[in-house]
Amino acid sequence: MYKAKAYAAASATSPLARTAITRRDPTEHDIQIEILYCGICHSDFHTVRNEWKDFLPTVYPCVPGHEIVGRVTKVGSAVKKFKTGDIAAVGCMVDSDRTCPECRAGLEQFCPNFVLTYNFPDKHVGGVTYGGYSDSIVVDQRFVLRVPPNLNLAGAAPLLCAGITTYSPMHHWGVTKGKKAGVVGLGGLGHMAVKFAHALGAHVVVFTTSPGKKDAAMRLGADEVVISRNADEMQKHADSFDFILDAVSAEHDINAYINLLRRDGNLTLVGAPEKPLPVAAFPLIMRRRSLSGSPIGGIAETQEMLDFCGKHNITADVEVIPIQKVNEAYDRLMKSDVKYRFSIDMASLKSE
Numbered sequence: 001m002y003k004a005k006a007y008a009a010a011s012a013t014s015p016l017a018r019t020a021i022t023r024r025d026p027t028e029h030d031i032q033i034e035i036l037y038c039g040i041c042h043s044d045f046h047t048v049r050n051e052w053k054d055f056l057p058t059v060y061p062c063v064p065g066h067e068i069v070g071r072v073t074k075v076g077s078a079v080k081k082f083k084t085g086d087i088a089a090v091g092c093m094v095d096s097d098r099t100c101p102e103c104r105a106g107l108e109q110f111c112p113n114f115v116l117t118y119n120f121p122d123k124h125v126g127g128v129t130y131g132g133y134s135d136s137i138v139v140d141q142r143f144v145l146r147v148p149p150n151l152n153l154a155g156a157a158p159l160l161c162a163g164i165t166t167y168s169p170m171h172h173w174g175v176t177k178g179k180k181a182g183v184v185g186l187g188g189l190g191h192m193a194v195k196f197a198h199a200l201g202a203h204v205v206v207f208t209t210s211p212g213k214k215d216a217a218m219r220l221g222a223d224e225v226v227i228s229r230n231a232d233e234m235q236k237h238a239d240s241f242d243f244i245l246d247a248v249s250a251e252h253d254i255n256a257y258i259n260l261l262r263r264d265g266n267l268t269l270v271g272a273p274e275k276p277l278p279v280a281a282f283p284l285i286m287r288r289r290s291l292s293g294s295p296i297g298g299i300a301e302t303q304e305m306l307d308f309c310g311k312h313n314i315t316a317d318v319e320v321i322p323i324q325k326v327n328e329a330y331d332r333l334m335k336s337d338v339k340y341r342f343s344i345d346m347a348s349l350k351s352e
C-alpha cells in the first residue's frame with residue numbers, strides 16, 4: 001500500500017479538497033500509472049452531489065474521475081501489454097468477473113460484477129474505489145487501454161468516457177452514411193457524438209438550448225443546428241430521424257425528440273438526469289419507434305474507438321485546468337458553460 005494525492009468530496013455538499021488516499025502496490029497483473037490528465041464528466045458531478053442516490057448512493061470521501069490518461073510507472077511480473085514509460089489510459093471500469101456471458105462476449109459494461117473506477121467496493125484496499133482526480137492509480141492490465149501516439153493527451157482523456165459512451169450506441173444502431181442522426185445537448189458527450197456521427201458519414205443535426213453554441217456545433221461537424229426551445233424549428237424535423245442520441249444531464253422533454261423519429265427510428269438515452277423522464281405512449285406506438293439507453297462500452301470496443309480516433313485524428317475539445325479550479329469547473333458545468341470538456345492537468349496536483 002502507498003499514499004497517493006487526490007481531490008475528494010467529503011459530503012454531498014462539500015467542495016472537492018486535497019486529501020491523501022491509499023492505493024495498492026501493483027500485484028502480478030497490475031499496472032501503476034502516473035496520471036497526467038483526467039477529464040471532468042458530468043457523472044462525476046452527479047456522484048459527488050449524490051444525485052444518483054436511488055441507484056448508486058455515494059460513499060464519502062468520494063474521489064471521482066474516469067477519463068484517465070497517464071504514464072506507466074510500474075508493472076507486475078505478468079504484465080505483457082505495457083512497460084514502464086508507456087502512455088496508458090483507464091476509463092469507467094477497473095475490473096469485472098471475466099467469466100459471465102457478458103464478459104465472455106467482451107461486453108464488460110453489462111457484467112453484473114463489474115467494478116467502476118470510483119464509488120464501487122474495492123476488494124484490494126477495502127472501502128470504495130477512488131478515481132482519477134489523483135496523481136496515480138493501479139489497475140489490472142485487462143482494463144488498461146492504449147492511446148494512439150498521434151493524439152494530444154489532454155484531449156484524449158475524455159475519449160475514455162465521453163468518447164466510448166457516444167461511439168458505442170452509434171455503432172449499435174448503425175449510424176452511417178445516408179442516415180440522419182440527431183444529438184441532443186452539446187456538452188462533453190454531445191460534442192463527441194457530433195464528431196463521431198460526422199466521421200461515420202451521417203447527416204448530423206444538433207439540438208441545443210444554448211444559441212451561443214451554434215457556430216461551434218457546425219465547426220464540430222454538424223450539418224444543421226436547432227435551438228430546441230423553438231417549437232417551429234423543431235417541427236421542421238418531425239418524423240425524419242433514423243437515430244437520436246440524447247446526452248442531456250438534466251430534466252427535459254424527451255417526447256419532443258421521440259416525435260422527430262421516423263418509423264422504426266430509435267432514441268438512445270445516454271444522459272442520466274437525477275429524476276425520471278415522463279414518456280408519452282402514442283408517439284412511440286404509432287411509428288413503432290423505440291427508446292433505449294446505453295452505458296459506456298466494453299474494453300475491446302473502447303480500444304476500437306481509440307484506434308478510430310487515432311485514424312481520424314479525433315480528440316475532445318478541452319479546456320485544460322489545474323486541479324485547484326475543479327470546484328469552479330463544477331459550477332460552470334451546471335451552467336452548460338464548458339467548451340466542451342474540462343481536462344485536469346495533474347501536474348498541478350503534484351506541485352501542491
Ligand SMILES: NC(=O)c1ccc[n+]([C@@H]2O[C@H](COP(=O)([O-])OP(=O)(O)OC[C@H]3O[C@@H](n4cnc5c(N)ncnc54)[C@H](OP(=O)(O)O)[C@@H]3O)[C@@H](O)[C@H]2O)c1
Nearest residue numbers: 042043185186187188189208209210249250271272295296
Ligand atoms: N450512459 C453513460 O454511460 C454515461 C456516460 C457518461 C455520462 N453520462 C451522463 O450523460 C449526461 C451528459 O454528460 P456530459 O458530461 O456530457 O455533461 P455536460 O458536459 O454537462 O453536457 C450536458 C449538456 O446538456 C444540456 N443541458 C444541460 N441542462 C439542460 C436542461 N436543463 N435542459 C436541456 N438541456 C440541458 C447542455 O447542452 P446545450 O447547452 O447544448 O443545451 C449541456 O451542455 C450526464 O447526465 C452524465 O451523467 C452517461
Ligand SMILES: [Zn+2]
Nearest residue numbers: 041043161162
Ligand atoms: Zn463519464
Ligand SMILES: [Zn+2]
Nearest residue numbers: 097100103111
Ligand atoms: Zn462478467
